[in-house]
Amino acid sequence: MKMNNTFEISYLGHSCFLIRTINGKNLLVDPWLRTNKSAAIMPEEVHDIDMIAVTHGAWDHLGDAIEICKQNNAHLFCGAEVALHAIDKGIKEENITKMIYGTALTYQNIGIRAIVAHHISMVEYKEQILSGSALSYIFRMEDGTGIYFSGDTCIFSDLKLYSELYPVDIAIIGMDNLPGCPIEMSGEEAALVAKWMDVDVAIPMHYPPDSLEPKKFATTLEKTRVKPVILKPGQVFSYERKSYNGKVKE
Amino acid sequence: MKMNNTFEISYLGHSCFLIRTINGKNLLVDPWLRTNKSAAIMPEEVHDIDMIAVTHGAWDHLGDAIEICKQNNAHLFCGAEVALHAIDKGIKEENITKMIYGTALTYQNIGIRAIVAHHISMVEYKEQILSGSALSYIFRMEDGTGIYFSGDTCIFSDLKLYSELYPVDIAIIGMDNLPGCPIEMSGEEAALVAKWMDVDVAIPMHYPPDSLEPKKFATTLEKTRVKPVILKPGQVFSYERKSYNGKVKE
Amino acid sequence: MKMNNTFEISYLGHSCFLIRTINGKNLLVDPWLRTNKSAAIMPEEVHDIDMIAVTHGAWDHLGDAIEICKQNNAHLFCGAEVALHAIDKGIKEENITKMIYGTALTYQNIGIRAIVAHHISMVEYKEQILSGSALSYIFRMEDGTGIYFSGDTCIFSDLKLYSELYPVDIAIIGMDNLPGCPIEMSGEEAALVAKWMDVDVAIPMHYPPDSLEPKKFATTLEKTRVKPVILKPGQVFSYERKSYNGKVKE
Numbered sequence: 001m002k003m004n005n006t007f008e009i010s011y012l013g014h015s016c017f018l019i020r021t022i023n024g025k026n027l028l029v030d031p032w033l034r035t036n037k038s039a040a041i042m043p044e045e046v047h048d049i050d051m052i053a054v055t056h057g058a059w060d061h062l063g064d065a066i067e068i069c070k071q072n073n074a075h076l077f078c079g080a081e082v083a084l085h086a087i088d089k090g091i092k093e094e095n096i097t098k099m100i101y102g103t104a105l106t107y108q109n110i111g112i113r114a115i116v117a118h119h120i121s122m123v124e125y126k127e128q129i130l131s132g133s134a135l136s137y138i139f140r141m142e143d144g145t146g147i148y149f150s151g152d153t154c155i156f157s158d159l160k161l162y163s164e165l166y167p168v169d170i171a172i173i174g175m176d177n178l179p180g181c182p183i184e185m186s187g188e189e190a191a192l193v194a195k196w197m198d199v200d201v202a203i204p205m206h207y208p209p210d211s212l213e214p215k216k217f218a219t220t221l222e223k224t225r226v227k228p229v230i231l232k233p234g235q236v237f238s239y240e241r242k243s244y245n246g247k248v249k250e
Numbered sequence: 251m252k253m254n255n256t257f258e259i260s261y262l263g264h265s266c267f268l269i270r271t272i273n274g275k276n277l278l279v280d281p282w283l284r285t286n287k288s289a290a291i292m293p294e295e296v297h298d299i300d301m302i303a304v305t306h307g308a309w310d311h312l313g314d315a316i317e318i319c320k321q322n323n324a325h326l327f328c329g330a331e332v333a334l335h336a337i338d339k340g341i342k343e344e345n346i347t348k349m350i351y352g353t354a355l356t357y358q359n360i361g362i363r364a365i366v367a368h369h370i371s372m373v374e375y376k377e378q379i380l381s382g383s384a385l386s387y388i389f390r391m392e393d394g395t396g397i398y399f400s401g402d403t404c405i406f407s408d409l410k411l412y413s414e415l416y417p418v419d420i421a422i423i424g425m426d427n428l429p430g431c432p433i434e435m436s437g438e439e440a441a442l443v444a445k446w447m448d449v450d451v452a453i454p455m456h457y458p459p460d461s462l463e464p465k466k467f468a469t470t471l472e473k474t475r476v477k478p479v480i481l482k483p484g485q486v487f488s489y490e491r492k493s494y495n496g497k498v499k500e
Numbered sequence: 501m502k503m504n505n506t507f508e509i510s511y512l513g514h515s516c517f518l519i520r521t522i523n524g525k526n527l528l529v530d531p532w533l534r535t536n537k538s539a540a541i542m543p544e545e546v547h548d549i550d551m552i553a554v555t556h557g558a559w560d561h562l563g564d565a566i567e568i569c570k571q572n573n574a575h576l577f578c579g580a581e582v583a584l585h586a587i588d589k590g591i592k593e594e595n596i597t598k599m600i601y602g603t604a605l606t607y608q609n610i611g612i613r614a615i616v617a618h619h620i621s622m623v624e625y626k627e628q629i630l631s632g633s634a635l636s637y638i639f640r641m642e643d644g645t646g647i648y649f650s651g652d653t654c655i656f657s658d659l660k661l662y663s664e665l666y667p668v669d670i671a672i673i674g675m676d677n678l679p680g681c682p683i684e685m686s687g688e689e690a691a692l693v694a695k696w697m698d699v700d701v702a703i704p705m706h707y708p709p710d711s712l713e714p715k716k717f718a719t720t721l722e723k724t725r726v727k728p729v730i731l732k733p734g735q736v737f738s739y740e741r742k743s744y745n746g747k748v749k750e
Contacts, residue, residue: 079370080370080372081372081381084379097432099432100369100370100402100404100434101368101369101403101404101434102368102369102403102404102405102433102434102435102439103432103433103434104432104433104436105432105433115404116368116404116406118601118602118616119600119601119602119633120579120580120600120632120633122580122581122632125379128378128379128628129584129625129628129630130379130381131381131581131630131631131632132370132372132381133369133370133381152600153601153602154600154601154602154615154616155602155661155665156616156658156661157407157657157658157661158406158407161405161406161407165405165439182597182599182603182604182605183602183603183604183605184600184601184602184603185602186604189602189665329620330620330622331622331631334629347682349682350619350620350652350654350684351618351619351653351654351684352618352619352653352654352655352683352684352685352689353682353683353684354682354683354686355682355683365654366618366654366656375629377627378628378629380629380631381631382620382622382631383619383620407657408656408657411655411656411657415655415689
């Protein structure tokens with residue numbers, strides 16, 4: 001049962017988060033679940049999803065978005081190339097909003113803004129491979145809380161600018177990579193992003209179970225006002241804006 | 251009849267501008283006209299175009315460029331993916347210059363420089379969809395006046411750097427979007443870009459008739475040295491560098 | 501014969517460099533040789549290549565990489581779209597590492613890091629054209645020396661940030677372009693990048709034989725601590741970190 005003015009961020013594994021808003025809307029991000037051995041739940045166990053945001057076309061981010069979108073009749077926010085892929089896979093065009101850098105809108109009282117990410121996006125589309133633009137997001141909760149979701153971007157300076165223009169309280173930042181894949185952002189770099197953004201809370205994602213990067217991330221944030229919150233798949237972080245405190249439950 | 255040392259910027263609707271240079275050359279930018287209900291003229295009414303610059307592959311920017319290019323035997327400046335599309339649609343390769351970030355050249359005494367834009371470009375090419383790189387431009391008139399044309403980029407800090415390296419006097423900046431499409435840049439953000447660039451004149455574009463963004467843009471620029479000039483489709487803004495004044499005529 | 505603690509950078513023409521590391525590993529970058537009239541050697545004369553780094557899909561950068569990769573059983577570092585092209589042309593997937601902005605790994609004691617570049621990449625892939633992300637690289641030698649290789653990026657401010665995060669001693673920077681192609685970076689801009697990076701040595705590339713840009717580059721670097729080293733195809737620059745000196749031999 002949700003408390004007043006509190007929203008919940010559930011970590012479902014890798015880069016997948018479920019944000020349950022103050023008004024009880026469910027926003028799912030980068031839902032790679034079925035083939036992720038560390039996933040907290042399976043796609044068919046995800047219910048009542050109102051909206052899904054996908055950062056880019058990659059199997060570990062687009063993941064099970066199409067399936068979950070259909071099952072939940074959820075609205076999909078994604079780049080143009082992912083949108084074409086999704087339509088081709090049976091998602092209705094009216095259930096998709098194409099996002100690109102700068103695009104901002106409000107959907108069911110939640111602000112959804114795509115910002116620049118420096119990464120690549122590739123999807124299958126009919127008989128071809130189609131590349132596009134990887135995105136990051138800033139979500140705006142009903143109480144004004146801003147949540148940055150990095151996707152797979154590397155570090156770049158304008159994250160300072162964007163957090164000034166669009167204030168961020170919680171940053172969910174990728175680091176390391178899947179086993180066998182070279183690192184894309186280090187824990188120290190992710191911590192630098194969190195400091196630039198001057199967030200209350202910074203949550204690491206996108207790392208394998210044995211990664212050292214979340215620890216480096218937390219260590220780098222010591223003696224700053226940013227509180228690192230390292231979640232295990234299945235854990236839920238609840239946040240109330242006024243108190244500037246959050247707590248983790250299993 | 252053009253005055254000495256004066257050039258004219260005609261707003262043809264949405265993101266389409268016709269720049270008539272001091273020497274009487276005609277540069278057309280992002281010519282979406284035929285299906286734009288607010289367009290000042292139709293493609294077949296456009297005459298004596300020497301060059302067309304297209305920022306990116308999108309129906310509201312590429313627009314009628316191919317048709318106008320053929321009718322006027324104009325030279326086309328565009329990204330590589332738009333170039334492939336244009337060649338496929340019958341434009342001769344020698345009539346196209348492929349542009350990419352940093353590319354700068356002089357054509358008929360007009361400097362044409364592509365700079366970074368953070369947006370997406372997609373075109374049809376033969377049986378496939380081909381993505382590429384959306385561009386912004388800085389045009390250099392015969393008298394040295396620099397005109398920035400944003401295309402659809404979102405805001406980013408290096409617009410400061412680029413306007414330092416390649417001085418800009420007039421900035422034509424997109425804001426809002428077509429009806430039904432989420433906003434890509436706000437009036438306030440566009441004003442911030444104009445201030446960074448320290449331009450004399452800033453002209454909004456890319457907004458629907460009832461948009462509130464141009465007004466916000468103008469309000470944000472009050473008490474700065476930047477003069478906002480809001481044009482209606484069909485209006486012409488004439489600018490003489492020496493006087494640092496411009497005037498609008500119907 | 502290599503000296504202790506010295507590595508050698510051989511300029512093979514246009515944007516192709518062969519870096520022979522302290523431990524005798526051979527790293528080849530952007531190997532366009534066969535159809536380059538100014539190339540120092542032909543692809544079949546290149547031997548004992550351990551790794552090839554390609555910045556982007558363009559005939560003057562991807563060049564003869566596939567052929568040389570096969571002949572030398574070399575490992576290929578490149579973007580995802582170039583990787584697909586290479587696999588389609590017969591390179592084994594296990595001999596390729598896909599790189600994207602931020603990706604960093606160590607291979608045979610050499611650090612290979614892809615950083616942001618603002619340019620375009622396009623390759624043929626089966627029956628389609630596939631675009632992707634152009635890269636720049638920072639290579640880390642066994643002794644810690646950092647070598648920046650720009651590829652075809654335009655200038656942008658975060659090169660300062662990246663050289664702070666990943667220190668660079670030698671910058672190899674593109675300027676001008678092939679005959680008949682518009683310039684992408686000027687000598688002055690390349691010099692500004694070198695100054696931002698605060699490198700010991702800056703080496704120009706990507707210019708035609710009669711280009712004025714390398715001279716402008718060198719002139720702009722006068723009275724700075726950055727030493728410009730202009731190499732002719734076939735020349736070798738050797739560098740020993742401790743001495744902070746390098747010398748050129750034919």
